[in-house]
Amino acid sequence: MHELPIDDVLADIISTLKNHNRVVLQASPGAGKTTKVPIALLESLSSQSWFKNKQIIMLEPRRIAARNAASRMAYLLNEKVGLTVGYQIRDDNCYSKKTQILVVTEGILTRKLQADPELSTMAFVIFDEFHERSLHADLSLALCLQSQQVLREDLKILVMSATLNTSAISNLLDKAPVIQSEGRSFPVDIRYIEKSLNQAADVHLRHQNLILKLLEIIKRVINEEKGHCLIFLPGLKEITQLQSKLKEMCDLQSINNILITPLHGQLSKQQQDLAIKPTENPFRKIVLATNIAETSLTIEGVDCVIDSGLERILQYNPSSAMDSLKTQFISNDSATQRCGRAGRLSAGTCYRLWTKQQQQRLLKHSAAEI
Numbered sequence: 037m038h039e040l041p042i043d044d045v046l047a048d049i050i051s052t053l054k055n056h057n058r059v060v061l062q063a064s065p066g067a068g069k070t071t072k073v074p075i076a077l078l079e080s081l082s083s084q085s086w087f088k089n090k091q092i093i094m095l096e097p098r099r100i101a102a103r104n105a106a107s108r109m110a111y112l113l114n115e116k117v118g119l120t121v122g123y124q125i126r127d128d129n130c131y132s133k134k135t136q137i138l139v140v141t142e143g144i145l146t147r148k149l150q151a152d153p154e155l156s157t158m159a160f161v162i163f164d165e166f167h168e169r170s171l172h173a174d175l176s177l178a179l180c181l182q183s184q185q186v187l188r189e190d191l192k193i194l195v196m197s198a199t200l201n202t203s204a205i206s207n208l209l210d211k212a213p214v215i216q217s218e219g220r221s222f223p224v225d226i227r228y229i230e231k232s233l234n235q236a237a238d239v240h241l242r243h244q245n246l247i248l249k250l251l252e253i254i255k256r257v258i259n260e261e262k263g264h265c266l267i268f269l270p271g272l273k274e275i276t277q278l279q280s281k282l283k284e285m286c287d288l289q290s291i292n293n294i295l296i297t298p299l300h301g302q303l304s305k306q307q308q309d310l311a312i313k314p315t316e317n318p319f320r321k322i323v324l325a326t327n328i329a330e331t332s333l334t335i336e337g338v339d340c341v342i343d344s345g346l347e348r349i350l351q352y353n354p355s356s357a358m359d360s361l362k363t364q365f366i367s368n369d370s371a372t373q374r375c376g377r378a379g380r381l382s383a384g385t386c387y388r389l390w391t392k393q394q395q396q397r398l399l400k401h402s403a404a405e406i
Contacts, residue, residue, distance in 0.1 A: 040068030045217045046076045053077070053160075053192055057184060058209040061196040063217035065376020069196050070096075070164055070332045071108045074137045077160060078120075082136075086190070090159040092137045095145050095176060097168050098301070099125040100308050101332035105164075106130070106139045108334075128305065142172030149179040154187045160194065165331040166205070167197040167369050169404035181209070198331075198376065199369035201401055224341075224379040226386045232394060246344060246389070247277055253342055253387050254282065254322070258294070261385065263339035264321040266329060268374050270346040270363050272300055275324045282322065293318050299325035311335070327366075330373045339384040343374045345394075367402040371395075 042063055052059050063069040074092050081087040096102040106123035113120055122131025123139040131138055140148070149155065161180050166173060177195070184191045195205055195212075202214045233245050250267065257265050269275050275298050282296050299311040311323050314336035323335060327347050347370065351362045366374075371388070378384030388395070 040072060041066075042068040042072045042217050045215055046072065048215050049073060049194075050076060050080045052213050052215060053194065056213055057189070057191065058193045058212035059195070060202055060206050060209065060212050060214045061194060061217070062202050062214065063196065063198060065198045065373055066222070066334075066380040067198070067217045069198075069217065070094075070101075070105050071112060073194070073196065074121075074162060075109055075112060078136055081159065087159050089157070091135065091157055092160040092162065093145065093148075093155075093158050094137065094139045094162040094164055095173065096139055096141060096332055097165050097170060097173065098328055098332075099128070099141055100299075100301075100312075100328055101165075102139045102141050103128075103305070104312065104333055106137075109137060109139075142170055142176065145176045146172050146179070149176060149183070153179070153183050155180070155183055155191060158191065160192045163193070163195045165197055166195045167199045167201070167402065168331070169402060174404060199372050199401075222379040222381070222383045224375055224384045224386050226375060226388060228388050228390065228392045228395065230391065232391050233389060243274070243277075246274065246346075247281060249389055250278055250342065250344065251281055251285065253389075255285070257340055257342070257387070258291070258320075261340045262320075263382070263384075264315075264323065264335065264337040265340040265342065266323045266325060266335060266338045266377050267342040267344075268325055268327065268329070269344050271326060271348040271361075272302065274344070275300060275326070279324055293320055295319050295321045297321060297323050299323050299329055301326065301328055327370065327374075329377065330370060333377070334380045335377070336381070338380070339378055339382050341374055341378040341384065341386045343371065343386060343388050345371070345388060345390045365390075365398065367399040368395075369401050371398060 074094055077092055096105055102123050102125050106117050106121050109121040110117045118130040118132050119134050121137045122135040124131060124144050125141045180193055206212050206214050233249055279296050286294050295315055297311040312335050315321050345366055346363055347366050348361050348363045350359050352359050375386040378386050
């Protein structure tokens, strides 16, 4: 099995969880926590009688991340998904009576807790990428803590992230021990723009400025870089327009070895897999993604990331009692996660569409949704 930074602390995680029911793990992007930690826990527990007929359940914030994590763990065990490792997400599942590691999305875990507050079939609950602080993740953690205090003293809880505010979460978990896995797998060269993008009052003009700057950097990447490129965009509108512009550019310059693949939540499973799976030489892939690709995904061959620095989130407005979409700058946590996508399998480069001065003004952590 390929050695990853997380391997150095797996023994510490297992021994700490033997003596504590709550543990916090901070590991850099690419450390391997999502796939290696559940397998290590399973191997350490499989011979123990109390673990018989119980599962390790892991929470992933996004459906594509849940499927991808389950597929990777099954591959590491030389099995098909649905045997030892399975997943359960909205409108799709693949698990069986043999499944001992179940990867789920946030809404699924909330419903399991509502149906069975004791979590009688679960030995471990792992919260992956907890820094995103979604409403369902926070609610699920609160319900798990309540279950642990009232019904299941033996229930183990592990909270993981690459950019977690560990002291705050540790205090929330009654001063739970914190384990850190240092170091990224490979170095990433971060490059900022020298002059900030023109933030015009007109939304359409700001949008055009963003697309033009992206095209300028992509041209440079095609000429200077050799691997695949992952581009983070705020939403479907930007993905569709940039995809059209890139196709025009490739046609005009007779570039026929570039595959342009979108990656967002509205695509089918097959379309999402097309963006993730490796391509055959001599083709190079440019993946246009929302923050769906920010965490727990490894796109084979990506050694370059272009980050727009923007995200589009669903925000509740109390005055109108309605949800609305808001485009905003990402936090420093998210910027670190996105940058880490370029260093998963080799040394890489990250182009950020903001200046070094703007970097200093980014919020350190994303605001909790709840």
